Amino acid sequence: KRPDTKEGRQIKKGKLKPSEERSYELRIWLDEDVTKEDRVEGSIYKSKVVVESVLGEKPYTESILNGTDPVLDGGLIPIKINEENGSVTRADETEKWYSYSEQQWANAVILRDGVEDPGANEPIDESDIESYFVWIPKYSYKLFNLDKYYNLTAVEDKKQEIEIKFGTTNTYNDKDNLFKQCETPMNSDKTQGLAGNDGACELGNYMTHPAFISFNVNGFWVGKFETGYINDNIDNMVIKPNVYSLRENTFGYFFEKGFNYIRTLDSHMMKNTEWGAVAYLAYSQYGLCKNDSCNEIRYNNNSSFVTGYAGKHVPTTGYTGTVEKCDEHPDACNEYGGVTTLGKDGEFNTNYFNKASVVASTTGNYSGIFDMSGGLREYVASFTFDDNSNPSLGNSGITNDTFPTQKYYDSYNAKSYKDFGNRILGDATGEMGPFATYLSSNLASGSWYDDESVFPYPSKESNFFARGGTVDRGMGNGIFCFLTLDRVADMFSGFRIVLAFK
Secondary structure, eight states: OOOOOOSOOOOOOOOTTOOOOOOOOOOOOOTTTTOOGGOOOTTOOOOOOOOOOOOOOOOOOOOGHHHHHOOOTTEEEEEEEEETTTTTOOOOOOOOOBBGGTTTTTTEEEEOTTTOOOTTTTTOOOGGGEEEEEEEEOOEEEEOOOOOOOOOOOOOOOOOOOEEEEOOSSOOTTTTOTTTTTSSSSSSSSSSSSSSSSSSSSSSSSEGGGGGGGTTSEEEEEEOOOOOEETTEEEEEEEEESEEOOOOOOOOHHHHHHSSSOOOTTEEEOEEEEHHHHHHHTTTTTEEEEEEOOOOOOOOOOOOTTTTTEESOOOOOOOSSOOTTTTTTTTOOOOOOOOOSSTTOSSSETTTSGGGGGGGGSSTTTTTTTTTSSSEEEEEEEEEEEETBBBTTSSSSSTTTTOOOOOGGGGEESSSOGGGGGGGSSSSSSSGOOEEEEEEEEEEEOTTOOOOBOOOOSSSOOOOOSSOOOOTTTTOOOOOOOEOSSOOOOOTTEOOOOEEEO
């Protein structure tokens, strides 16, 4: 109450961003004891709304990001996650709420319709959250493998820490063709990659990761989990832990769902290069690599296709078609199994809110991204083109009328499943070579954790990229796993959403 009023109420206390608006409706309340004799009609009432404001503190930034700090807009609310149980608190943007130098990636949530922002440092109930996202800051990375592989040879242990530098500048100088690559795999303007800068595309030099070029952004938000749904209704789409993954639909269906999720934030199905950007950040000093050692991401082996789960043991064999228990078959174990109750641990896996699940994160803690190994094999908006630069879309659900503009997909011109030389630098495919036969003549594995590696090529069944593997692929799963996939509905296939806006 102000001193010059009979009565006062505080309507709202909080923060406003530049150009942000808040609307309120004011009503006069008449007590139930009011009668006609009180002559309220024709009376004059005086009231006023007072806005008291102070210049807010500057948002927190981290010096090593060099201007690529998280961008919050369109309902994205910054959060901090409790490392003991995964619970969420609304972060204060003026205080330290992320630290990539300490492997703590920035997280944000979108709340369900009708749920208000609780205010800084207040807890957020899990039931109030619609979607989780994680920020990938723009960076360049040190080129480590420029070899082009077109055949199977032998797997080597090539895993290493990937050196990256955060920053807003680009290493290209060809501003008229942002999709030109120093080694062009196909003679078409559909080719994506990054233009060379007077020899910049040489081993050991740094190159801006192409995932940030096509949208011209200083970072993007990635769905923290595979896209899921709630209440047994696939139209209730969410990005949360301990929910069923959205699956068994065509590439076109998933693409449309991602594209229309939040148009104002340029939402879309994740591309192959965007997957690669997450993978390379995960295998840097800002993710899973510490003291010259890089931990492998544990895979989601929940055969009920529930998000955020982590296998209890590291598998020692690839797909066998059966469950091989690790305590009974330590040299050839491939455990997978479902759960009878969402959010409860299974025989072979732990749920997201059990802190043991963080071994399945891209950071080894709760701040990272989950389900990028195992779970569903995720469609990415990346596919093969023929020699005439025509997409091989078939019955994907995408037609010429709805075919996306170039920035929403990556294109390739491979001729066989061994055509790894047609990779795009940064997409975490061909750079993971050399490759060798794995399990059968139709599959191969790469030199990073023996992840399955099969390149898409123009074919009725094999022209789309899928990433991460599936719940039953054992050690063939992984963030560096890439497979071919048909365009029609498949029980093992899903997708992930990215937000790329300025």
